[in-house]
Amino acid sequence: MEIASVHHMRPGLPFGRPGLFHSRKENAMKALSRFFLWFMLAAVQGFAQSGAILSGRVIDQGTARPVSDAQVELAGTPRRVTTGRDGNFVFSGLGAGAYTLRISRVGYATTDAEVALQAEEEQILTVGIREVSYLLDPVTSTATRLQSRASEVSTSVTVVPAAVLEHRQAQDISDAMQEVPGIFIRPYGALGDVRTASIRGSSAGQVLVLMDGQRVNNTQSGEVDLTTLPTEGIDRIEIVRGGASALYGADAVGGVINVITKTRGASEGIAGDARVLSGSFGTREAEVKGNYSSGSTFSALSYRYLKSNGDYTFHPIPDSSAARANADFLSHALFGKERWSIDDGRALSFTGQYFFNEAGDPGTISYPNARARKQNRNILLGLAYDEELESVVRTLHVQSYYHNLLFNYDDPLAYVPISNYSHNIAAGGEVQAGLRFSDWNSLTGGYAYRWDHFSGNSLQGEYERGLHSAYVVDEIALRPSFMRGLHRIAIVPALRWDRFSDFGAQLSPKIGLVVNAGEAWLLSVKANYGRSFRAPTFNDLYWPRDSYTAGNPDLKPERATDFDAGAALEVPALAGIGASFTCFGNRVTDLILCQPGADGVWAPANVGRAEARGFEAGALLNPWKDLLMISWNYTHLDARNKSGGPDEYDKELPNRPADIHKAAIRTRHAGFSASVELLSVGLRYTTTSNDASLPSYHVYNALVGYNWELAHSRMEVTGEVLNLGDAEYQVMAGYPVPGREFRVSLSFGVGSAGGE
Template identity: 30%
Template sequence: MNAAYRKSNLFGKLKLNVVETGLLVFTVESLWSHRGDPGPLGQESSNALMKERMASGRIDFSQTISKDVSYELRVYNRDSRQHYYNPDGYLLIDDTHHVRSLGVELQGNFQLWGRSPFTIGLSYRKDDVSSTNLGDVFRVTKSAYIQDELEWKGGDNPIGLKGITVFPAIRADDYSDFGFNVSPRLGIALVFHDHLGLVLKGNIGRSFQAPTLNDLYWMEDNFAKGNPHLKPERSANFDVGFSFSRNMPLVLRGSVAYFANRFQDKIQWQPGAGGKWSPQNVGTARTRGVELETEVSTSDGRIVAGGSYTYLIAQDNRGRTLLYRPKHSLSYSLSLASRGISLRFEGRAVGRRFYTVANTKWLQPYTIHNIGVRIQGRMMAVDFGIHGRVENIFDVRYQQVADYPLPGRRWSLRVDLSI
């Protein structure tokens, strides 16, 4: 079947209080994997394999200068290498793919002269791709953004309005390969005095999404390949809704939101010749729907139950449903905690999803359930955590991508140590 999979992962984090009001955090991670690439049903490959190596490091420093000024600085580096080998095709494939990313981000938070808080951010990132079948390409991304909060107190009024907060924001991105673009956004929240903790809120804005390096240059294997001819995705976005929170013997929270988005040149991965997936620009597309969320918990947080439901209509300019966008999706969770031991049940149900552009074929709905346990404690000045998890506990057979069955029941165990 050529579905063997081996993976090792090493993760480390070190926190240092280098100054009284500052925190320095070092994070490192390395990953190695070796997996068979069986290909889609009906086009199986018994010898293709993919090897991956990844190493990353990140430094975060945050400091509170005064009660009105703070900042956060992040510097990161990531090195990823892939080697794909397939002797089963018409031609031998032996490709390597190397991606290096280096970036820095700075964010300042201010609340001066008694006014509402505002945030300013800057970032710089460079990505280099070196591939045997693509050659060498790079991208430099420079970004800046600012967000403000403008608040007015409601005072005494017949509708019980406690206050209004407006959130204007703007972001500018400059891509070396896709040019300069500005994305504005405006949000508003109306807070009421009532016993439900009612908040009415809404957002409107525009966004610009350049194709990711994976979209453009994904190394071709049995499953997929990138598309270097993609255009950027642009969208206009709108949402409106309300949330509430009430403390009874139990804490009850919930929210309802309606959203609508219009996309130009939306990027969508879809199957091409031979069933191989590649991203394409759809043209004009629209999504709209309703999201419902609710949560109930005890006042001490030891028992928490929650659920969410999404109704989604996602269509292109010809009225066809976008690929893999279910009309109905549902999730739930239940957490129980006591004296360093916590138990969590969760699950999700996903409706029918079309996997052909013409909407002539679809994947059947599925429902899966997971369970996890976590034990935390301290021994000999070392904090430890033991995490056990069983996914798909009823061993349901399902597919998220057509012709690529997912594993059944899965077990995992993780141990964390903190000195």
């Protein structure tokens, strides 16, 4: 063959003998032509070089779906590749002989396949790998903005699936997060009263809450009342602990709570559920939901009605009792979603939520409000387009959203009668792309714009804020071969730029490290260091000036530096044992605190500093899958004030318990389910000088249920006791929490109304 003859030419003499040509110019041109001909033929021959080809696809044994990001290697050789979205792999230029094909992927058992190749053979394989059930390794999309296993990301993340919300009969998302390590839920009373979250000692305004990746925190107060986020349509809740401004911008100082709604049904066809609940203190609930799922369409619609009288008994002083007055609550929640799969890799979805509640504001024990009333009306709309590609750009996400939040508060019996309303509107959009440059380097980047507008008499005017943001997170993942069982070492740098129209630009960097190892077990070692910030709110900046208080339009953002490091280990084959440990630290400067001016008027200023250090530890035992599962986690926190006078400096920050234990025992078998949960919270100081405190408390909750599976339907009855020991306690000073509470629910469903 002519190509073969080129292959055997002596590369050192490509031009022949120059003496054959009469002209030096002609000689040079012919020599150049021969060089290009030789180069092209050699390149073609290089592509067509002899050797066997081994290609194939890696699939999940249980679902037969392609497995992406699986490491495929020829054992004993340096040859290795990573599967793409379609699960495909290919090795070319192989010699004849026997090979061991080794496939590994976090969350799956390492699988070996023996292959014998003949010379010039092309062999195509399909290799199934078995998923290993790791309770500590769910899928998360919040930690890196792309879907990943929790063990593969550098941050500490917990995923609460929809099944937990249903099992706990959660009334709002705060009920579902009670067992998450590092998070402290602060209820200001009973059902319908304000509930906020603190992560690793943060304030409520330093926790960013998202709905399908978009900010819920309003610009007026910066905080989110978790009772205004019902559980309808939720697929899962992801909680990222630690600073995350490098990915999500302002207010992600303590962490991020991302509420993710469903995108498909549990099975194709029409499904529906109806549920009624009755409980103590006049609590009543009715819910109906349905969905339709096919190969290209998912439609979901649900409605929930919830009310409570809230007239529980408490003891304002020893040897006396009273019924909590003006603590009633009524809410309506409506959720709808439509998702269209344009083709295999493209989808368009629309999400709409409406929530309305009306409740009394009972006030504190010392200063009760007999007739104060409040109303919330929240409307959240979102439109998203998602596409998966096979080029360097692997994913494309385009989203727009609109939030309309209205709050009214009236207290006709106040010293100066109050009738306030606040109207917050937010609208924006985002474009995000995920790129993969090689098997070891992938990058996610995006641009977002948001516009916030406030109107209302609570701030006596109208204010607005524009925000431009750009972010990038790079994942450099090495797959070493020098140690069997060591799967992956990844370095994850991230950077975000935010430009606010009212106080300038902020730059938030972060770097993370994660090491994955294990075959029949799973080990992940993680570390992070970064910076984050909280933006001043409209209340901070523009509070109307009177004889006592005023805003400060010259405020700067609060700035924080944080780190964490830890490890998690799970061994499913050894009684499902799992354990985790993470230490963390956070230093905040320019804290916004109110202080008196020379004229005696209190106004916010960037004068505070604080430090928080601690650790989170957890253990899991799951010897017989659903038959028995025991979990426990413990958070120790030392959060201290590093500013102020001698009476306040180095004192513990108020409302931050030093110790929190959370434990649960669950069982499920043949339709029967039961669980017992424990929440133990240590002493909390209530003043900056630490001269007053609330005692520790210990709360037990118990639940038992039974469900019947019929031909095309199902029925379930559930009984629940909250605060089984009838403990009397306050989480926040002056706001008593209900004692023992009973709830009974009955549900009936057709089809498979679940989803993901």
